[in-house]
Amino acid sequence: MFTLVLHSHLPWLANHGRWPVGEEWLYQSWADCYLPIVETLERLADDGYTDVLSLGVTPVLAAQLDDPHCLSGMHHWLGNWQLRAHEATDRELSVREHRGSAAALQRFETRWRHGGSAALRPLLDAGTVELLGGPLAHPFAPLLDPRLREFSLREGLSDARARWGTAPSGIWAPECGFTPGMESEYAAAGVSHFMVDGPAMRGDTSLGRPVWDSDVVAFGRDLPVSYRVWSPKSGYPGHAAYRDFHTYDHATGLKPSRVTGRSVASNDKAPYDPERASATVDGHVADFVDVVRRRLTSESQRIGRDALVVAAFDTELFGHWWHEGPQWIDKLMRALPAAGITVGTLADAREQGYVGAPLELQDSSWGSGKDWRVWAGEDVADLVALNSEVTRTALDAVDAARHGQRSSGGPELRNRVNDQILRETLMAVASDWAFMVSKDSAAGYARERAHVHAHALREIAAASTGGSSARATALATQWNRADGLFPALDARRLRGAGTGSKREGTGGRP
Structure with a gap:
């Protein structure tokens, strides 16, 4: 089984600055990532796909996607995007950005004006995605006072229940942070499974593992597969054909260029070509399907039973950092089943027995060094x-x-x-x-x-x-x-x- 896990999170930005850090960060991610990702999932649902992926939405992000101030600010930002598109002197760029902003405005006004909870609820009810929750405000839990840690988790699950009608049974703990004992808190709060990084499981992520003497299962991110998409030094988004995130048209703030080359100066980058980018997406989908197939085969042979591969990423990679990311997900989640690869959620993996022997999980995170140095x-x-x-x-x-x-x-x-x-x-x-x-x-x-x-x-x-x-x-x-x-x-x-x-x-x- 292959499982794609996305972790959606931004800190609370409302009323705390606008630019360069503040609400602008939220609105960019909303326009470039959340709108197209949900649209992608809706298309998959309409075409009969279920159990497509496990989608983590932190309570603090959910709060912003439902907040009246943020909803009003997002509508204003989308209108401003369209105005900026009209100001672009390059005709091709202006037309492309006008079409993008017009589609985003239409979608926001018809599907999102009552908030993110209303937009996501049909996908949850239809079984298109599994919702992963988490504690309020995204604390690094291992360093938090146990009373506040338990409170934050229970309130976070309660917050999800209020927004979507059900409390998640799975969570993505902030930063995948863990210390022994937290599994008991998870069990007491009704959490049955959670995510950790691959090294926390000593690199063996072929199955979920019950933690210590609990029934709570930890699933580990498969780094060789996940890093095929995104790593500190390589990955699909850096391909020359994709839209360059860092190069701006300074008059409008729009992004007119493709990556072209890692060492190419911004002024020398070639214009973005959507058709070239789309063809590259097709190649990267085929490559990833092959990577997953080979990994599943080798891991199944190694452990002597059907294996699990979990690829996990920040949701904001898809569309915000990597413009073509939502298109890649759409094509990938169709290509995997077509290639004979079983796709399911973390809940599916647990229910269908992709669980091995208990693991004495130690202090860990998915940060630098896979320890706590980033936060301590x-x-x-x-x-x-x-x-x-x-x-x-x-x-x-x-x-x-x-x-x-x-x-x-x-x-x-x-x-x-x-x-x-x-x-x-x-x-x-x-x-x-x-x-x-x-x-x-x-x-x-x-x-x-x-x-x-x-x-x-x-x-x-x-x-x-x-x-x-x-x-x-x-x-x-x-x-x-x-x-x-x-x-x-x-x-x-x-x-x-x-x-x-x-x-x-x-x-x-x-």
Whole structure:
């Protein structure tokens, strides 16, 4: 069996800047990736294809795709794209971009104006895709306080249930981060399977593996197959015929060129030719089908039974970074069954017995070195310290407020101040900020975002613990105007200090 897994994620960008980093990042990804990927899946569904792939959508991205501010901003951005197309002096570029923007506008206005949840729900109901969920706000879970880690996961699954009518049984843990003990938390939350990177399974990804003594199954990314598409040094998107992501027409922001060559200067790149690119897609589909077939054959022979191959990628690769990516997926998911290759989701693989012996899974991630250095290394020591401080501050404040309410003898009521404290805390500890700093990608923006959310929770918590309930309420309301995602988040569901968990440390085993 072959399984394609896509992980869709962006940090919360609404109301936190526009350009060069901020909402523009969301709207570009939405236009270039999410719209065409969903359209591709709808065509496959219309043609009778089911169990096409496992699609991870993080709660924080889902929140933005449903957010009224973001929906309005996206509509404005698509209109601006069409205006920019009309301003292009190259006629061929202008016509191509006008057609693209007009199609995107029409599609957004007819299929997306009620949000991403409404756009995706028919695909889930029809069994075209399996939905993978995850914890709220995308924290690097192994480094998170266990109480906040459990809360974030359960709230994330609840958020998915509210949006799509069902809670996912599978998840893509942020950054594929894992530490022993998390499998018990997964089982308690109703998670039956999750993704890790190939090296976490010592390179043997031919079957899913139950983790430690649980029934929760880990599936590993097959690196030789996945890297055929995308790797740090090679892969299909770098082909000379594909549209070049980094070369812009500076007057309009449009992308007029093809890659041409890796060492070719931007000014010397050849014009983009869609027909040439489409022919190249056909070649890369045929190549990938051959790669998958040979890998399945060799792995099945090695283990003496039918093997599983899981290729996994960030969804944003397809369309945003690699313009032709959605076209490649459309053709690939038709070509694989036509070539006699069984295609299914991770849930299919688990149900159909593509599961081997238990694995004592250790600390791991899919970051550099496959360890935790990206989120816990020297380059982000300040953020690690900040995360510890704000988590402690937040939990202490929420615990104190809840204790005071329980002491009054009445029922514990919804506390919007506590809700906002936890909301800002989860935003502050999002894995994106450390990743962006470690990779030197908009590091200043990342640090600013972490500190903005830290400041928010500090001043709300200080007012709350200082007895200024009116001020705490006012501050929580004000910060909620910018960070009002996850309205169903309820601090009453946070496990009380010292209760309900078998492990109170960082999750390790003896």
